[in-house]
Amino acid sequence: MGEWTTFQCGSCEYQSRPVRWGVGVHNPSRRFMPALCPSCKEYVEVDLTGADMVVDQFTCNLCGSEVDFIDRRDAYGCPRCSGPSVRMIQGSEYW
Numbered sequence: 539m540g541e542w543t544t545f546q547c548g549s550c551e552y553q554s555r556p557v558r559w560g561v562g563v564h565n566p567s568r569r570f571m572p573a574l575c576p577s578c579k580e581y582v583e584v585d586l587t588g589a590d591m592v593v594d595q596f597t598c599n600l601c602g603s604e605v606d607f608i609d610r611r612d613a614y615g616c617p618r619c620s621g622p623s624v625r626m627i628q629g630s631e632y633w
């Protein structure tokens with residue numbers, strides 16, 4: 539199941555756009571994960587649909603830079619102020 543997640547920093551004004559996370563309800567082959575784009579300084583969604591597990595480089599759909607997946611990071615840091623207190627706000631709607 540997938541849901542919309544928004545990342546919101548407790549230290550500055552940063553708030554991400556809604557990021558799809560998980561597997562689509564209407565099309566279960568659609569898979570998305572949140573990742574951190576170092577160029578945009580944004581949490582962005584990455585389309586993993588049909589991705590090969592051998593491939594471990596994914597790019598930002600906004601700028602094309604390579605992104606960092608959050609589960610490889612120590613913490614949910616803020617891309618703007620590096621503050622450690624980023625909250626995840628779960629959307630109520632599944633996609």
Ligand SMILES: [Zn+2]
Pocket residue numbers: 547548549550551552616617618619620621
């Ligand atoms: Zn911040």
Ligand SMILES: [Zn+2]
Pocket residue numbers: 575576577578579598599600601602603
């Ligand atoms: Zn980017």
